[in-house]
Amino acid sequence: MDYDDMLDRAANETADVTGTDERLSVPDPEVRQEGSVTVVENFQRLCDSLGREPTHLLGFLQREVGTSGHIDESGRARVTGSFDAARVSDAVDAYVEAYVRCSECGLPDTRLETEGDVTLLRCEACGARSATPSDD
Numbered sequence: 001m002d003y004d005d006m007l008d009r010a011a012n013e014t015a016d017v018t019g020t021d022e023r024l025s026v027p028d029p030e031v032r033q034e035g036s037v038t039v040v041e042n043f044q045r046l047c048d049s050l051g052r053e054p055t056h057l058l059g060f061l062q063r064e065v066g067t068s069g070h071i072d073e074s075g076r077a078r079v080t081g082s083f084d085a086a087r088v089s090d091a092v093d094a095y096v097e098a099y100v101r102c103s104e105c106g107l108p109d110t111r112l113e114t115e116g117d118v119t120l121l122r123c124e125a126c127g128a129r130s131a132t133p134s135d136d
Protein backbone atom coordinates (compact mmCIF):
# COMPACT_ATOMS: atom_id res chain seq x y z
CA MET A 1 0.00 0.00 0.00
CA ASP A 2 2.74 2.43 0.99
CA TYR A 3 4.70 1.42 -2.04
CA ASP A 4 1.73 2.19 -4.25
CA ASP A 5 1.42 5.58 -2.61
CA MET A 6 5.04 6.27 -3.42
CA LEU A 7 4.48 5.22 -7.01
CA ASP A 8 1.47 7.53 -7.19
CA ARG A 9 3.48 10.40 -5.81
CA ALA A 10 6.36 9.72 -8.21
CA ALA A 11 3.94 9.66 -11.11
CA ASN A 12 2.41 12.94 -10.00
CA GLU A 13 5.78 14.61 -9.71
CA THR A 14 6.76 13.39 -13.13
CA ALA A 15 3.54 14.81 -14.52
CA ASP A 16 4.38 18.17 -12.98
CA VAL A 17 7.85 18.25 -14.46
CA THR A 18 6.61 17.48 -17.94
CA GLY A 19 3.61 19.75 -17.47
CA THR A 20 5.06 22.70 -19.35
CA ASP A 21 3.54 21.38 -22.55
CA GLU A 22 0.14 21.22 -20.98
CA ARG A 23 -2.53 22.76 -23.12
CA LEU A 24 -5.64 24.45 -21.99
CA SER A 25 -8.68 22.99 -23.62
CA VAL A 26 -10.26 26.24 -24.69
CA PRO A 27 -13.13 25.87 -27.13
CA ASP A 28 -12.92 27.75 -30.42
CA PRO A 29 -15.05 30.88 -30.32
CA GLU A 30 -18.40 30.47 -32.04
CA VAL A 31 -18.92 33.81 -33.70
CA ARG A 32 -21.99 35.11 -35.51
CA GLN A 33 -22.69 38.45 -37.13
CA GLU A 34 -25.90 40.15 -36.16
CA GLY A 35 -26.13 43.37 -38.13
CA SER A 36 -23.28 45.56 -36.94
CA VAL A 37 -22.71 43.42 -33.87
CA THR A 38 -20.49 40.39 -33.43
CA VAL A 39 -21.97 37.77 -31.11
CA VAL A 40 -19.73 35.23 -29.37
CA GLU A 41 -22.18 32.42 -28.77
CA ASN A 42 -20.07 30.29 -26.45
CA PHE A 43 -18.56 33.15 -24.45
CA GLN A 44 -19.68 31.72 -21.12
CA ARG A 45 -18.13 28.36 -21.94
CA LEU A 46 -14.89 30.08 -22.96
CA CYS A 47 -14.75 31.84 -19.60
CA ASP A 48 -15.55 28.61 -17.75
CA SER A 49 -12.71 26.81 -19.49
CA LEU A 50 -10.34 29.62 -18.51
CA GLY A 51 -11.69 29.92 -14.98
CA ARG A 52 -12.13 33.65 -15.36
CA GLU A 53 -14.97 36.10 -14.91
CA PRO A 54 -16.84 36.90 -18.14
CA THR A 55 -16.64 40.64 -17.42
CA HIS A 56 -12.85 40.39 -17.16
CA LEU A 57 -12.44 38.59 -20.46
CA LEU A 58 -14.93 40.93 -22.11
CA GLY A 59 -12.97 43.96 -20.89
CA PHE A 60 -9.82 42.52 -22.42
CA LEU A 61 -11.57 41.60 -25.65
CA GLN A 62 -12.93 45.13 -26.00
CA ARG A 63 -9.45 46.61 -25.64
CA GLU A 64 -7.92 44.05 -28.01
CA VAL A 65 -10.29 44.75 -30.86
CA GLY A 66 -10.91 48.38 -29.95
CA THR A 67 -14.66 48.34 -29.54
CA SER A 68 -17.34 48.23 -26.90
CA GLY A 69 -19.60 45.39 -25.90
CA HIS A 70 -21.64 43.74 -23.22
CA ILE A 71 -22.76 40.32 -22.05
CA ASP A 72 -26.38 39.49 -22.73
CA GLU A 73 -28.80 37.57 -20.51
CA SER A 74 -27.79 34.27 -22.11
CA GLY A 75 -24.10 34.79 -21.37
CA ARG A 76 -23.17 35.67 -24.94
CA ALA A 77 -20.74 38.48 -25.60
CA ARG A 78 -22.04 41.10 -28.02
CA VAL A 79 -19.44 43.52 -29.33
CA THR A 80 -19.88 46.34 -31.80
CA GLY A 81 -18.29 45.78 -35.20
CA SER A 82 -17.45 42.80 -37.39
CA PHE A 83 -14.88 40.36 -36.09
CA ASP A 84 -14.40 36.85 -37.37
CA ALA A 85 -13.70 33.81 -35.24
CA ALA A 86 -9.96 34.01 -35.95
CA ARG A 87 -9.79 37.58 -34.61
CA VAL A 88 -11.68 36.62 -31.46
CA SER A 89 -9.54 33.50 -31.10
CA ASP A 90 -6.37 35.62 -31.32
CA ALA A 91 -7.69 37.87 -28.58
CA VAL A 92 -8.48 34.87 -26.38
CA ASP A 93 -4.96 33.53 -26.97
CA ALA A 94 -3.51 36.88 -25.94
CA TYR A 95 -5.71 36.83 -22.84
CA VAL A 96 -4.46 33.37 -21.91
CA GLU A 97 -0.85 34.54 -22.20
CA ALA A 98 -1.50 37.65 -20.11
CA TYR A 99 -3.99 36.46 -17.50
CA VAL A 100 -4.09 32.66 -17.36
CA ARG A 101 -0.80 30.99 -18.19
CA CYS A 102 1.99 31.21 -15.59
CA SER A 103 4.98 33.04 -17.04
CA GLU A 104 7.33 30.95 -14.88
CA CYS A 105 6.20 27.38 -15.46
CA GLY A 106 3.73 27.75 -18.32
CA LEU A 107 0.87 26.02 -16.54
CA PRO A 108 -2.64 27.42 -16.55
CA ASP A 109 -3.29 26.57 -12.88
CA THR A 110 -3.47 30.19 -11.85
CA ARG A 111 -5.77 32.72 -10.32
CA LEU A 112 -5.87 36.48 -10.27
CA GLU A 113 -5.10 38.33 -7.08
CA THR A 114 -5.61 42.00 -6.46
CA GLU A 115 -3.09 43.88 -4.38
CA GLY A 116 -3.99 47.51 -4.03
CA ASP A 117 -4.70 48.58 -7.59
CA VAL A 118 -2.42 45.94 -9.09
CA THR A 119 -3.63 42.62 -10.46
CA LEU A 120 -1.23 39.73 -10.00
CA LEU A 121 -1.29 36.30 -11.55
CA ARG A 122 -0.69 33.70 -8.87
CA CYS A 123 0.33 30.22 -9.96
CA GLU A 124 -0.96 27.36 -7.86
CA ALA A 125 1.43 24.92 -9.51
CA CYS A 126 4.77 26.63 -8.82
CA GLY A 127 3.78 29.48 -6.49
CA ALA A 128 5.08 32.23 -8.75
CA ARG A 129 3.38 35.59 -8.72
CA SER A 130 3.73 37.76 -11.75
CA ALA A 131 2.39 41.10 -12.85
CA THR A 132 -0.34 41.33 -15.42
CA PRO A 133 -0.73 44.08 -17.99
CA SER A 134 -2.38 47.18 -16.62
CA ASP A 135 -6.10 47.46 -17.16
CA ASP A 136 -5.73 51.03 -18.34
Ligand SMILES: [Zn+2]
Binding pocket: 102, 103, 104, 105, 106, 107, 123, 124, 125, 126, 127, 128
Ligand atom coordinates in the same frame (compact mmCIF):
# COMPACT_ATOMS: atom_id res chain seq x y z
ZN1 LIG B 1 3.80 28.46 -12.35
